[in-house]
Amino acid sequence: MSENCNQNCSDCGEESTGRKAAKTDLTENTHELSRIKKVIGVVSGKGGVGKSVVTSLLAVEMNKRGYNTSILDADVTGPSIPKAFGISEKARGTELGLYPITTKTGIEIMSINLLLPNETDPVVWRGPIISGTVKQFWTDVIWGDIDYMFIDMPPGTGDVALTVFQSLKVDGIIIVTSPQELVSMIVSKAVKMAELMDIPILGLIENMSCYKCPDCGKEYKIFGDSHIDQIARRHNLEILTVLPIDPKLASACDNGKIESFENNWFERIVQILTAKQEEKPQVVYITKEEKGGKTLKIAVASENEKVTEHFGHCINFNIYAAVDDQIIHCETIANPGHKPGFLPLFLHEQGVNVIISGGMGAGAIDIFNEKGIEVIVGASGDAKKAAERYLQGELQSTGSVCHEHQHHGECGN
Numbered sequence: 001m002s003e004n005c006n007q008n009c010s011d012c013g014e015e016s017t018g019r020k021a022a023k024t025d026l027t028e029n030t031h032e033l034s035r036i037k038k039v040i041g042v043v044s045g046k047g048g049v050g051k052s053v054v055t056s057l058l059a060v061e062m063n064k065r066g067y068n069t070s071i072l073d074a075d076v077t078g079p080s081i082p083k084a085f086g087i088s089e090k091a092r093g094t095e096l097g098l099y100p101i102t103t104k105t106g107i108e109i110m111s112i113n114l115l116l117p118n119e120t121d122p123v124v125w126r127g128p129i130i131s132g133t134v135k136q137f138w139t140d141v142i143w144g145d146i147d148y149m150f151i152d153m154p155p156g157t158g159d160v161a162l163t164v165f166q167s168l169k170v171d172g173i174i175i176v177t178s179p180q181e182l183v184s185m186i187v188s189k190a191v192k193m194a195e196l197m198d199i200p201i202l203g204l205i206e207n208m209s210c211y212k213c214p215d216c217g218k219e220y221k222i223f224g225d226s227h228i229d230q231i232a233r234r235h236n237l238e239i240l241t242v243l244p245i246d247p248k249l250a251s252a253c254d255n256g257k258i259e260s261f262e263n264n265w266f267e268r269i270v271q272i273l274t275a276k277q278e279e280k281p282q283v284v285y286i287t288k289e290e291k292g293g294k295t296l297k298i299a300v301a302s303e304n305e306k307v308t309e310h311f312g313h314c315i316n317f318n319i320y321a322a323v324d325d326q327i328i329h330c331e332t333i334a335n336p337g338h339k340p341g342f343l344p345l346f347l348h349e350q351g352v353n354v355i356i357s358g359g360m361g362a363g364a365i366d367i368f369n370e371k372g373i374e375v376i377v378g379a380s381g382d383a384k385k386a387a388e389r390y391l392q393g394e395l396q397s398t399g400s401v402c403h404e405h406q407h408h409g410e411c412g413n
Contacts, residue, residue, distance in 0.1 A: 015115060024238065026166040029137060031097050033336040034143040035349065036070075038273070040150050040202070041173040043194075045186025047155040049178040050207040052080045053249065055152040056258050058174075061266045062273065063107050063259075067147040070100065072137050073111035074164055075154040076130045082113045086256020090114055094337060097142045105259045131163040138168050142336060145349050148273065165197040172200040174240065174269070177231065178208050179223040191235045202272055203238035204228060207237050211245040219244075240272070241265045294324045298390060299347050301357040302383040309358035309380075312343065319350065320387040327387060345366050356386050356395070 030036055041148040042055040055071060063069045073081040082088075085103045091114040092099055100108040112133065113119045125133075138186055143149070151168070154160050164170060175190050187204070194201050206228040210219045222245060232239050243265055252261040300307060301314035308314035314335050336346055344367035347355060355368060356376040368375045379386045389395040 003088060026167055028040045028139050028167045030138060031140060031142050033097070033346075034141070034146070036143060036146045036149050036169075038148050038150060038171045039169055040273070041153055041170050041199070042150055042176060043153045043190055044155050045188075045190045047078070049176050050243070051075075051155070051226050053253060053258075054066075054174070054176050054205055054207060054243070055150050056081060056084045056253075057261070057263070058266065058269065059107050059148070059150050060105070060259050060261070060269065062148050063105055063276075065270065068106070068108075068145055070108035070143055070146045070149045071110075072134075072141075072149060072151045073109065073113075074134045074137070074151050074160055076112045076125070076133055076160070077154065079111045079113040079346065080253075081109055081111050081152055082119065083256060084253045084258040085365065086107060086394065087114065088119075095332060096336060097140050098136075099142055099337065103259060107259075108143055110141050127293050128159070128405055131159045134160055134163055135167050144342075144346070161193065162197075165193075165199055170199055170239055172202045174202050174205060175230060175237075176205050179206065179221065179226045179228070180187050187231050188235070191237070201235075201237055202269070203240040204232055204387075205240050205243065207243045209242045226369075240269050296354065296391075297352045298322060298349070298354045298387045299350070299352040300379075300383040300386055301355070305383050307356065307379045307383055307386050311355075311357040311360040311364060314357070317347065318383045318387075319352065320384065322387070322391055325391045327384070327391070330384070342380045344371065344373070348373060354390065356390060 040058070042051055042058065044051040052073075052075065059069045059071050071081055073079050075081075082101075085107070087101050087109065089101060091101055091110065095339070098110070100110040101114055102108055151164060151170070153164060173194055175187060177187055182200055182387075191201060206226060208223055209226055209228075210221050212219050226242075228239055228242065231237070249263075252258050288297065298320045300318045301311045302308055302318045303315040305318070316335055317331060317333045319331050320327045333350070336342070342353075344364050347368075348371040352373055354374045354376065356379050358376065358377065358380055360377050365375050365377075375389060379395060386395060
């Protein structure tokens, strides 16, 4: 490096031995109402190896084990996830953001097919627009509380893969292969891209390894001999599982019933994914007698700093943190939406111990009670003063329930 080197290598052709420039962080934040713990990308070097099926089965498996799971369908030009789950309704948006569609068993899904007028409409977009769409699925969708998000990647190592690896906080990837010898070269490309982007590779899954005759039990290698062992040794990767060709699985996908498909293929993957999974935070109910010296979180359903008459219709929640009957901090969180049963769970995840409102549906009260959150209804006036009155023992639950909208899904019910 010359004495006059300014370490801007674009100014000259001279090789610099100076300090390497810091890597630019291009990661994007999720929606403020999304809380996603682990993100797993499911990738393949080529199309047609069953990547979307594997993604769906992984989400179903983790969901069956009690985890909140979701699928971000990043295969914008070839979306197939909604079909496998039998989803035909369209995603809806509000001024707060876009809501995913929930499957029969509670898996959250977002796919371009949930936004198109017809699921057969082609997506004839250029690469940057497709990449931008995938990024918006991450930043603009209100995912809520998710333990595991699985991303169904498009095949190859193009724009979308680069966008996902750079912009989304991916914790690891699983590479799906098939037995053909050609796949060896394709897998190598996917592995090298992951290494280049510093994304951990959890292992390999070989799909369509063989077909087992239900009558005689003999196995037929439809796509030839497997090369998964050589690929795994070459790249020092673990073989997570090997999946057979199963007509019942194909039928389940075609009929939108993948959630009811039974299998025992993913035990090793479950072990890896749950090895370092943090336990969900537990909200401890704090009584008036016990709260001395402890932080108490009081949420007030409000509008223009006034207590809202109907819980579900509030504009925001003023959340007051108090210690020894004194408010020490206040934050305002926008109402994330008025889906049935959602708000009590949302506030529970915020660590709220007490909710104050003018009125509330019986269903919402029941959910709050199940979560150990004290409910105060019948309040009015200034939001902060309502919280202070509670701390002073002047505001207690009246036990009253707003019945006006109870049968119309109002008031949070």
